[in-house]
Amino acid sequence: MQPLVDAVVRRLVHLLSSADDRAPPVSDGASPERIEAAFEAAGVPLPLRPDEPAHAPEALDAAVGAVLAHSVRTLHPRFFNQNFAGPDAVAVLGDWLGAALNTTAATYEAAPVGTLMERAVCARLAALAGWDAHDGLFLAGGSLSNLHAMHLARHRVAPDAVQRGNPPGGLAAFTSAEAHYSVGKAMALMGLGRRALHVVPCDARGRMLPDALEAAIHDARRAGQRPFFVNATAGTTVLGAFDPLDALADICRYHDLWLHVDGCFGASALFSPRERHRMAGVERADSLAWNLHKMMGVTQQCSALLVRHPGLLRAAFAGGADYLFQPDKPHAALDSGDLTFQCARRVDALKAWLTWKAHGDAGFAARVEHAVDLAERTAARIEADARFVLAAPPSWVNVCFWWVPADLRPLDRAARGVDVRLHGLAPRIKARLLREGTAMLGHQPVQGGPNAWRLLFINPAVTDDDVTATLDAIDVAGRALPHPA
Numbered sequence: 001m002q003p004l005v006d007a008v009v010r011r012l013v014h015l016l017s018s019a020d021d022r023a024p025p026v027s028d029g030a031s032p033e034r035i036e037a038a039f040e041a042a043g044v045p046l047p048l049r050p051d052e053p054a055h056a057p058e059a060l061d062a063a064v065g066a067v068l069a070h071s072v073r074t075l076h077p078r079f080f081n082q083n084f085a086g087p088d089a090v091a092v093l094g095d096w097l098g099a100a101l102n103t104t105a106a107t108y109e110a111a112p113v114g115t116l117m118e119r120a121v122c123a124r125l126a127a128l129a130g131w132d133a134h135d136g137l138f139l140a141g142g143s144l145s146n147l148h149a150m151h152l153a154r155h156r157v158a159p160d161a162v163q164r165g166n167p168p169g170g171l172a173a174f175t176s177a178e179a180h181y182s183v184g185k186a187m188a189l190m191g192l193g194r195r196a197l198h199v200v201p202c203d204a205r206g207r208m209l210p211d212a213l214e215a216a217i218h219d220a221r222r223a224g225q226r227p228f229f230v231n232a233t234a235g236t237t238v239l240g241a242f243d244p245l246d247a248l249a250d251i252c253r254y255h256d257l258w259l260h261v262d263g264c265f266g267a268s269a270l271f272s273p274r275e276r277h278r279m280a281g282v283e284r285a286d287s288l289a290w291n292l293h294k295m296m297g298v299t300q301q302c303s304a305l306l307v308r309h310p311g312l313l314r315a316a317f318a319g320g321a322d323y324l325f326q327p328d329k330p331h332a333a334l335d336s337g338d339l340t341f342q343c344a345r346r347v348d349a350l351k352a353w354l355t356w357k358a359h360g361d362a363g364f365a366a367r368v369e370h371a372v373d374l375a376e377r378t379a380a381r382i383e384a385d386a387r388f389v390l391a392a393p394p395s396w397v398n399v400c401f402w403w404v405p406a407d408l409r410p411l412d413r414a415a416r417g418v419d420v421r422l423h424g425l426a427p428r429i430k431a432r433l434l435r436e437g438t439a440m441l442g443h444q445p446v447q448g449g450p451n452a453w454r455l456l457f458i459n460p461a462v463t464d465d466d467v468t469a470t471l472d473a474i475d476v477a478g479r480a481l482p483h484p485a
């Protein structure tokens with residue numbers, strides 16, 4: 001297999017070193033049939049058949065070529081589609097290292113270095129959040145971090161639940177209308193039911209309204225439910241809004257509720273002395289989910305869960321598998337595997353540690369500030385451009401906007417049929433952008449309105465010229481639609 005290893009490593013090095021290259025398409029928009037044909041041509045058909053033969057290294061290298069040719073180039077400076085992008089090259093190295101070592105972060109004996117790095121990274125993240133004491137670990141994504149936090153909150157009010165199931169009467173949780181969909185899923189998985197999740201309205205920027213939270217808590221109590229958990233979002237997925245953490249912490253303290261901050265997207269503001277004010281109040285939270293695989297370009301997944309109550313993770317999760325967590329082995333107290341639902345766990349802290357050490361605090365701050373500056377400049381120029389209308393003022397690194405066909409300018413959304421037309425435009429334009437590979441960005445309804453475009457500034461290689469090229473590509477594609485679009 002050595003020739004294959006050499007060939008594929010060469011391809012990967014080439015991929016990483018071409019991160020600034022704007023010539024290749026962001027995506028080649030290939031159909032499933034074209035992708036299958038590419039693997040046929042490589043001599044390694046995509047389906048796995050009964051009696052699958054072993055393929056030669058040259059053919060497998062050609063198949064890897066097909067993988068690269070038809071995968072989305074998320075490192076392309078015109079990939080704005082999601083709140084991850086452009087992997088940091090050092091993080092990729094950390095990921096390769098972790099994969100090559102192929103161990104589990106569950107025990108110190110299997111991952112001595114990874115365990116110490118996890119502790120080091122979590123300690124520094126907790127310090128940035130302003131916490132003195134904490135437990136922390138890396139989980140397989142922010143959704144799982146949010147689920148863990150909810151489990152802890154329930155354990156605080158109903159420690160019997162791990163043995164007997166949910167208490168009678170029902171527990172109530174609260175989150176904003178702009179929160180991530182994993183919160184509803186967590187309610188379902190915990191057996192609490194999605195209906196016990198009270199969805200609190202937001203202001204025009206997408207921030208949870210504290211008075212509305214207060215009212216929802218009273219409503220839940222009147223309905224006989226026991227409130228136990230508030231999920232605040234720092235950096236909402238669509239608008240990038242930061243809920244007012246201090247005001248929410250006041251409410252949680254008054255009502256004795258667990259405050260979880262889903263900072264998967266926005267907690268990285270804490271890396272920047274200039275931007276950290278957005279997170280004011282996080283020092284009072286009970287738990288914090290923080291994805292370094294979003295803003296910080298660490299490869300997926302790299303999601304830290306921090307808990308301000310040492311010992312609670314163990315109390316809520318420990319299964320005590322005696323084949324793994326023998327109490328009498330050296331350094332048993334450092335085993336983290338019983339602090340989580342996961343058994344095998346990637347040593348994600350390794351790539352986080354390596355990336356942080358490579359860039360330092362100043363490099364991390366610069367990455368965040370570059371993205372915020374670019375988002376603000378983009379919003380300002382969209383406001384000044386008759387072809388576009390901002391759907392909401394930017395709160396973070398998200399810029400949501402509509403492309404407006406010439407016959408609808410200036411945009412009057414109150415006019416009959418306008419929202420319906422706007423709503424239908426983005427998917428049609430996006431289909432063309434994907435075919436051409438010029439740029440990749442997402443769209444979604446914004447606060448109940450029609451589909452709006454969403455530019456997400458994550459990749460530090462993105463320039464103002466990339467923004468110009470992307471806005472122009474939307475305009476050209478929109479004008480090419482049959483009239484009236």
Ligand SMILES: Cc1ncc(COP(=O)(O)O)c(C=O)c1O
Pocket residue numbers: 083140141142143144179180182233235236237262264265291301303
């Ligand atoms: C605000 C927020 N929370 C949680 C998540 C879920 O994180 P993950 O994709 O790592 O499960 C996301 C993902 O985009 C998010 O935007």
